[in-house]
Amino acid sequence: MADFVSKSVVKSAERELATPLAGKAVLNTIVGNILADNPWGCTPYTSGGETFPAVAKSSExxxxxxxxxxxxxxxxxxxxxxxxxxxxxxxxxxxxxxxxxxxxxxxxxxxxxxxxDGYSITLKCHAANGELYNVTFKRDKVSISSYESDSILTTVETWADTVSELA
Structure with missing residues (x-):
């Protein structure tokens, strides 16, 4: 009988915030800055003949x-x-x-x-290496999911360290 062989290792990570976000305005400011400034260096991509932005909201x-x-x-x-x-x-x-x-x-x-109140915004991001991953912001935590390359985690974590609300 044949065995299943792993083809990839999809990872996830989570940062519990020391203090919950003060409100949805803070969350929306953080997300707005990400969408405007693309601090993670994501790149636009094409799938199924459609072009997608480097970073976009996928749920909210x-x-x-x-x-x-x-x-x-x-x-x-x-x-x-x-x-x-x-x-x-x-x-x-x-x-x-x-x-x-x-x-x-x-x-x-x-x-x-x-x-x-509770709130959640998930951003879908396309890394320069071609990976698609998600970053989800909630009142008390930030999580990164569906990534393989540790450089993605390092990039997001380094950025998050510069945002005082995400300490």
Whole structure:
């Protein structure tokens, strides 16, 4: 019987942040700078006849909740929110907070604690050596996945060391 033989070794790495990102604006600034400045030296590429940028968002979401508390401070309701864009998330939260019909139905006062929000942006990157890899930013960690060359990890890690929010 024939054995399977490894053809590649796909790696992943994760950096736990000492302090969670202060908010989605910080995350969006970091990602915006990456998309504008390409600090990892990624290169555009062609696949299936289509040209792709060196670095691009491949997924993005924002999540949080509006909590309803009665006059005794007891939680009487909760609405979870998940949105594909930062601005849409803000709009949805504001709309829920302002909706008196929902407030009456829940029997409590709404509030939104942004310190409990979650968010994730994944960037798809094409390294100069031809590898495609992903870098995912979340509130409390940054991860790199689907890379083979250790130079990719070194490049991203060296860059991350220069961004104080990613310490």
């Amino acid at each position: 979401y924002y999540s949080g909740a509006v909590i309803y508390e009665n006059n005794d401070g007891k939680q009487v309701g909760r609405i979870s929110v998940r949105s594909p864009a930062s601005g849409a998330f803000d709009t949805i939260i504001a709309t829920i907070l302002a909706d008196n019909t929902i407030e009456t139905a829940m029997g409590g006062t709404p509030s939104h604690d942004s310190s409990e």
